[in-house]
Amino acid sequence: MKKFALITGASGGIGQAVACNLAAKGYHLYLHYHKNEQAIKDLLDKLQPYGGEYIPIHADLGDVNGYKTVCSQIFSLDAIIHCGGNSHYGLLMDLRQEEAEALLNVHVLSPLMMTKELLPKLLNKGTGNIIVITSVWGQTGAACEVAYSAAKGAQIAFVKALSKEVALNGIRVNAIAPGAIDTKMMEGFTTEELERISFEIPMGRLGQPEEIARSVYFLLSDEASYITGQVLAINGGWYT
Numbered sequence: 001m002k003k004f005a006l007i008t009g010a011s012g013g014i015g016q017a018v019a020c021n022l023a024a025k026g027y028h029l030y031l032h033y034h035k036n037e038q039a040i041k042d043l044l045d046k047l048q049p050y051g052g053e054y055i056p057i058h059a060d061l062g063d064v065n066g067y068k069t070v071c072s073q074i075f076s077l078d079a080i081i082h083c084g085g086n087s088h089y090g091l092l093m094d095l096r097q098e099e100a101e102a103l104l105n106v107h108v109l110s111p112l113m114m115t116k117e118l119l120p121k122l123l124n125k126g127t128g129n130i131i132v133i134t135s136v137w138g139q140t141g142a143a144c145e146v147a148y149s150a151a152k153g154a155q156i157a158f159v160k161a162l163s164k165e166v167a168l169n170g171i172r173v174n175a176i177a178p179g180a181i182d183t184k185m186m187e188g189f190t191t192e193e194l195e196r197i198s199f200e201i202p203m204g205r206l207g208q209p210e211e212i213a214r215s216v217y218f219l220l221s222d223e224a225s226y227i228t229g230q231v232l233a234i235n236g237g238w239y240t
Helices: 013-024 037-050 066-071 097-125 136-140 146-169 191-200 209-220
Strands: 004-008 028-033 054-058 079-082 128-133 171-178 231-234
Touching: 004 013, 004 097, 013 028, 013 037, 013 209, 028 037, 037 054, 054 066, 066 097, 079 097, 097 128, 097 146, 097 171, 128 146, 128 209, 136 146, 136 171, 136 231, 146 171, 171 209, 209 231
Parallel strands: 004 028, 004 079, 028 054, 079 128, 128 171, 171 231
Antiparallel strands: none
């Protein structure tokens, strides 16, 4: 039986790692992206040897109606992995309304409405998984990332609430909260800042996207059959 998973933000470091891992496990994939078309083309080349169906979907989830573009191209579905996102660094008093709206659209409104629209496909099967890639800042908060922290905290509340609503329908809903992961999102930090962050992490290093991807597969698998409504913190012991 074919299994199909939707990965939003599949052009990002974590999204690409998740896609490669799931393709290797036999999943067929819908690969959402926004700006980085070349990354998706490169990803499709990487996935080709696995022999599955890999369908790119272009949409701006920062737009209030962007999720509709994604939903209109989804047919069979077994899992949704919400990886799409972007950071925002700066003082709250410098935050512009349009920046806040776009951030909340990408991280909160679009995943919520997309899940609402696609949920019947999972309900009809009587099984399925929804995974949200949130952040350590959604758990503990970060100065100069107030809006981002608020959006990521909202994702965690979404996961906890929805998991209760659909548990009896055979659908599990969980979150993964990465700490500092070695992706392009960290490119804004200087070498000295990255060294300081690594020093603060008990394991002494940044995480790798593949470590998040393996945890996504675990939550999708039967090994996690009694796990729902949980936030799996993958942060090397940082902010426990």
